[in-house]
Amino acid sequence: MADSDGEYIDEALSDDDTTAQQGTRGGDYGTRSASNRAIKRRRTDGRGGGTQTQPKARWEDIHRSWEHVVEGADGSISSTVEGLLEAGKRKRLLRDTTPLQRGIIRHMILVLDLSESMAEKDLRPTRYLLTLRYAHEFVTEFFEQNPISQLGVIGMKDGLAVRISDMSGNPSDHISAIEGLRPQDPKGDPSLQNALDMARAALFHAPSHGTREVLIIFGALYSSDPGDIRDTIKSIIADKIRVSIVGLAAQVAICQEICSKTNGGDDTVYGVALNEQHFRELFFESTTPPVTRSAKQAASSLLQMGFPSRIVEQSPSLCACHSQLTRGGYLCSRCQSKVCSLPTECPACGLTLILSTHLARSYHHLFPLRNWHDVSWEDARKSKSTHCFACQVPFPPIPDGGGGGKGVDGVSSGEGVSSNIKSKPGAGSGSAPPISLAAPATGGATAGLTSRYECEVCKHHFCIECDLFAHEVVHNCPGCQSGAPIDDGGGAVNGQVGQHATDGNGSGNGNGNSNGNDMDLS
Structure with a gap:
């Protein structure tokens, strides 16, 4: 406490009192603002042996992103802004895709x-x-x-x-x-x-x-x-x-x-x-459903569900859920009570009533679509693809020769995207953006701002908008679902793509296979 009493008193005093206190203490303490800057976050380890410096809180760190902004070949920073927006989208998109047991x-x-x-x-x-x-x-x-x-x-x-x-x-x-x-x-x-x-x-x-x-x-x-x-x-x-x-x-x-x-x-x-x-x-x-945590593996249990079809009646009748006259609705598979909408629980018998599409939409949480990794300029030249496989939007032109830039140091494709912007040495014409925001691609290749993202299974290239749409809306890879082979640039077609795409990225996201089966809630 003796070490902190002086700091506490000095911080609580006014400016006039601080001046008087400096004279009585021989100038051991500076002004109020100077002493505040000198205060360090310390913590006694409980054994009387010194102090430990606590890590800074997140809000205490200052990221001077404006110091790394560079101009493009045309003298504007439009490419920098586009890169920041794309990096923000990718940072929000990348997540852990490990298949885990979740409560759906x-x-x-x-x-x-x-x-x-x-x-x-x-x-x-x-x-x-x-x-x-x-x-x-x-x-x-x-x-x-x-x-x-x-x-x-x-x-x-x-x-x-x-x-x-x-x-x-x-x-x-x-x-x-x-x-x-x-x-x-x-x-x-x-x-x-x-x-x-x-x-x-x-x-x-x-x-x-x-x-x-x-x-x-x-x-x-x-x-x-x-x-x-x-x-x-x-x-x-x-x-x-x-x-x-x-x-x-x-x-x-x-x-x-x-x-x-x-x-x-x-x-x-x-x-x-x-x-x-x-x-x-x-x-x-x-x-996103939370991960199921259990010390012991619980025994599998089956839950009864009904899958009714919509009916349209000639004359209106009362529904069991709101007691209102309606012409259309769904009849319970067990007791034939009419409900207005699905999913719901039958008010009469308590049976869970859903559609097969509801169960299919919940299934993607158990087998999420894998993250697509960034494509380097070198891999982009080898692929020979010039348009997004899904929406057919053209990719940015590939720079000539050694125009490929290096990615952000120390960031892997699975860890997210850094917001630091670095200049690309050797950037060619103005068609190539002068910054690098993407993480290094797998296999040790360096990645630049190619605006291409590759599925690990089908090897097709997609734009950032299709990447977001596939991972946040449809939860399926268009290339894997289509089974379309790709040309490796030398005329040889990878005939294995369709099969592997279905096994690696299609079974986990091809939700229609499980709609009519019993549901395992282990």
């Missing part, structure tokens, strides 16, 4: 902060309106990626938790409830404890074969709780509920504790948004 039948509660802290305008137009807009998009994307899952929405305001929409598999119910919040103003204080208690009650009857998750959008730096929130955390852990939090202000200790304890020590599910785009990325990370 999910039960999630979305908790929205409706307190007065959401009226801040650091996120445009306000935190409140931006959260409602992203929540609308999240509900649509959630059911697009997880069509056989259930979702509910809860709000926090005035120190209470309010129910916005009940647990349901119909996205229109949640969207209409969220849009109904727009005329209201955020007010009061949030309460994490009340929100977790209400979410726990809503997930109490969730079946054991599905996951139980809570996603909290938290914009405040405090929580107005009626009791000890750690008792609620123990109950959440006992019920095997996973909690993820997206902060909008700053990191809060209790939020990190909640996420860490409810996710087996993994605190990566807690993030603080830096800007609007980062907020959306953190928000939409929850559309």
Whole structure:
């Protein structure tokens, strides 16, 4: 403490007191600003033996990206801007594609902060309106990626938790409830404890074969709780509920504790948004099902599901879900009760009713499409391809001779894309961009900004837009699904491409094979 008392006193004093203190202490301490710059983050190791320097927080690091921007051959930086945009897309796209056991039948509660802290305008137009807009998009994307899952929405305001929409598999119910919040103003204080208690009650009857998750959008730096929130955390852990939090202000200790304890020590599910785009990325990370963690391999279990077909009746009849007169609907495969939309649970017999396409869309989480790696200029010359295989958009012209640039040092194709921009030595004409943002391709080849991305299985080249579309929307490789062979440039056609594409990248994404079979929920 003796080492830190002087620093603490000096930091708390005013400018006048600092001048007086310098005279009494013989000038051991500088001015207030100088002493603040001299303060180091230190921590005693508990054994009385010195100090350890803690690593810097992410917000303390400064990346001077503007120092690496270079002009193109035409004197403009348009190619630099295009490279930054493409690098940002690739950085968001690259993810771990290891096939893991995931719970594709999910039960999630979305908790929205409706307190007065959401009226801040650091996120445009306000935190409140931006959260409602992203929540609308999240509900649509959630059911697009997880069509056989259930979702509910809860709000926090005035120190209470309010129910916005009940647990349901119909996205229109949640969207209409969220849009109904727009005329209201955020007010009061949030309460994490009340929100977790209400979410726990809503997930109490969730079946054991599905996951139980809570996603909290938290914009405040405090929580107005009626009791000890750690008792609620123990109950959440006992019920095997996973909690993820997206902060909008700053990191809060209790939020990190909640996420860490409810996710087996993994605190990566807690993030603080830096800007609007980062907020959306953190928000939409929850559309991917969580990895199943189990100390012991659970025995496989089968779940009964019904696959009804849509009918159109001559005269309207009451549906079992809303008790409204409708002409069309779906008849339960077991009890013949009529429901309006799918997926849902039969109100009469409790059978899960879905379409085969719903099960197929959930299947890609178990066998994700592999990441495509960047193509170097050398490989681009060998391929002889000039257009994207999917959309037929022409690629940038290939520079002559040794115009190929080097990629970013120390970054592999599976680790992401660095935002550092380096000049390309030997860049030829103005047709070749003067920067390099892509990671090195596999096999030791260097990669430049070729705007080409190659599937490891079918070896076809695609543009960045098709890369995003294949990995985020269709979750299938067009080259693998078509089975079209490629010309290696010498006239020899790789006849093995079609077979290997189906085995390596088609079976995991060719979802139609599993639609009529029983579902393994091990």
